[in-house]
Amino acid sequence: MESQLSQLSQSALIEFGPAPLTIKQVNAIAAGARVSLSDCPEVRQRLQRSADLLDTLLQQDGEIYGVTTGYGDSCTVTIPDELVQELPLHLTRFHGCGMGRHFDETQGRAILAARLASLCIGRSGVSIALLERMVEMLNHGVIPRIPEEGSVGASGDLTPLSYIAAALVGEREVYYQGQIRETQDVYAELGWQPLVLRPKEGLALMNGTAVMTAVACEAYSRADYLARLCARLTALCSLALKGNPYHFDPVLFEAKPHPGQAQIADWIYQDLGGNDGNPNPPRLQDRYSLRCAPHVIGVLADALPFLRQTIETELNSANDNPIIDGDAGRILHGGHFYGGHIAFAMDSLKNAVANLADLMDRQLAHLVDTKFNNGLPRNLSASTGERAPINHGFKAVQIGASAWTAEALKQTMPASVFSRSTECHNQDKVSMGTISARDALRVLTLTEQVASALLLASYQALTLRQRQEGGLALTAGIAGLTDQVASEFDLVIEDRPLEQSLRHTLMGIQQGRWEVPQWQ
Structure with a gap:
């Protein structure tokens, strides 16, 4: 099994977007396989249409859960226009309460890959820039350090997945080159700028089943x-x-x-x-x-x-x-x-x-x-x-x-x-x-x-x-x-x-x- 994964991890890039991902591919990514986001125009256009629709509705003052409203039971709370852009960051931060042992680096890679696979379906309203940063994180080995405990499995793996969102905005810790590092320090070394999450991107990253699914693949x-x-x-x-x-x-x-x-x-x-x-x-x-x-x-x-x-x-x-x-x-x-x-x-x-x-x-x-x-x-x-x-x-x-x-x-x-x-x-x-x-x-x-x-x-x-x-x-x-x-x-x-x-x-x-x- 390891030799097969090793061969797969050293073979051609595993591409996200045009075809379904397999368990074997997720485990190969966990073992170190490099990945890419598809350049297929159809894939890119599907992703862009989803993001564009969100922008259009925001311009038209449309009500969207988790974008113009609070989260969960707070869905009746309307977010003022001037605070909509800050809402995703607050979601990532107040869910930063994971406990217990941490998933190891290979498991972190699998979790990141599972979330990327879901977002590449093109039904989540995220930007291509966010997906490309997730690809870069996998290929450069900048892997969020995620606590194991804190998810009830609906609304998805909110708390553990907040650690992916936090890494994208340059916060908390990551595995990098065999060490546990502050994300902001790794970004500085790589010359990366932290992302500013667009409306819905915090929710899209966190409100899903990527942690349990990645663990299930293993x-x-x-x-x-x-x-x-x-x-x-x-x-x-x-x-x-x-x-x-x-x-x-x-x-x-x-x-x-x-x-x-x-x-x-x-x-x-x-x-x-x-x-x-x-x-x-x-x-x-x-x-x-x-x-x-x-x-x-x-x-x-x-x-x-x-x-x-x-x-x-x-x-x-x-x-x-x-x-x-x-x-x-x-x-x-x-x-x-x-x-x-x-x-x-x-x-x-x-x-x-x-x-x-x-x-x-x-x-x-x-x-x-x-x-x-x-x-x-x-x-x-x-x-x-x-x-x-x-x-x-x-x-x-x-x-x-x-x-x-x-x-x-x-x-x-x-x-x-x-x-x-x-x-x-x-x-x-x-x-x-x-x-x-x-x-x-x-x-x-x-x-x-x-x-x-x-x-x-x-x-x-x-x-x-x-x-x-x-x-x-x-x-x-x-x-x-x-x-x-x-x-x-x-x-x-x-x-x-x-x-x-x-x-x-x-x-x-x-x-x-x-x-x-x-x-x-």
């Missing part, structure tokens, strides 16, 4: 990789436990033809060498964590196409308010800032991913337990002879994996059901989409930690099994993965702290570095 790609890794780790565990390959026979999955589930089963089946993998398994039916693995992983695999469609539709939508229809000459007041689709997608994704943690935790528990591991050493210790009694192998790693799994499962409560009434009961039904997306990242990290433990433990288990059996014929997929692990991890013979090995393995998972099957 979550989707990590979940996609985890599904494939989990399939391969299941095959590794089945080999180590002398499991029954017949559980994954393609004919069996023709009887229950969920396509993602069938693909997961086929990957496991092929990694096991088909029915030649273990023609005489010790058990007619393996325990559920092996036998039902395609059914568990398959839920996520079958959800991925829907999740991708939902995220990319949101990514390529005009999701602020009001909508400025320059073609029809209309201002339409609505609720496109509501993040319900992303909230549902992320609540669903974190549920499916946490089930992978639970599955892998059970597989690991079987590997270390002599009651279930078909003759492997206790706790997978490779120590023998007189020193065997004092060595405990993966005992503590299994405890840790259980803790990470429990925390992942605890996080699966849907955030979207915790709507709160805010802002004088104007925002009285909100999506909580950003909280859901952040939850999804936490569940992914915990599940990736479980996967890192299982990867090392199943490698150790298979190595010990090969010693018992005098060597096993491994398929290309399994051999490729185990060779990778062997080049970076020494068998645990004498007890040693495994934290750094686990962290290194986890980093490989998050970078998509370990060999996994590819979607067909």
Whole structure:
């Protein structure tokens, strides 16, 4: 995954305007890809018509929410003509109250890209100059430093997105050249002038779903990789436990033809060498964590196409308010800032991913337990002879994996059901989409930690099994993965702290570095 993103980030510019943006492109921009605003006359004219309509209505004393009125419940407050130009700046400033940890630089790049994609639809009334500055920020690595907490997901990600607006006017902090800097100082070095936001531009920047959508793009790609890794780790565990390959026979999955589930089963089946993998398994039916693995992983695999469609539709939508229809000459007041689709997608994704943690935790528990591991050493210790009694192998790693799994499962409560009434009961039904997306990242990290433990433990288990059996014929997929692990991890013979090995393995998972099957 990382190599693919790296290649994409080094390829041609990713262009905003003429075509929908994809999850892969957002993640490539997060990884450093350069971008451009389309020079296509049709795109430029569409953007200009939207901005021109706003100017025309202002000249005609038209009433426009957030332009000639206050915000939210204050929409009944008329803004005097002489203060209209100052209103956007005030919006950016009073929302500067984010808390908690900050999104990192790559996430900040993704958020900036997601907001740019929405504004380039041409229904937000912003100037081309503003869009070009956002492009410059991405290409020069001037990335707003955005706190994670403070959004209820409607009216969009107001508070976190205010940090993009603030950076555009030269305020607050940015990431730049590996440092956290005052925006005004970076602008001075680059010779940039802070923008003066036009009417509606503060609202257009902030009143949308870019934060939750950018986070969802990251979550989707990590979940996609985890599904494939989990399939391969299941095959590794089945080999180590002398499991029954017949559980994954393609004919069996023709009887229950969920396509993602069938693909997961086929990957496991092929990694096991088909029915030649273990023609005489010790058990007619393996325990559920092996036998039902395609059914568990398959839920996520079958959800991925829907999740991708939902995220990319949101990514390529005009999701602020009001909508400025320059073609029809209309201002339409609505609720496109509501993040319900992303909230549902992320609540669903974190549920499916946490089930992978639970599955892998059970597989690991079987590997270390002599009651279930078909003759492997206790706790997978490779120590023998007189020193065997004092060595405990993966005992503590299994405890840790259980803790990470429990925390992942605890996080699966849907955030979207915790709507709160805010802002004088104007925002009285909100999506909580950003909280859901952040939850999804936490569940992914915990599940990736479980996967890192299982990867090392199943490698150790298979190595010990090969010693018992005098060597096993491994398929290309399994051999490729185990060779990778062997080049970076020494068998645990004498007890040693495994934290750094686990962290290194986890980093490989998050970078998509370990060999996994590819979607067909």
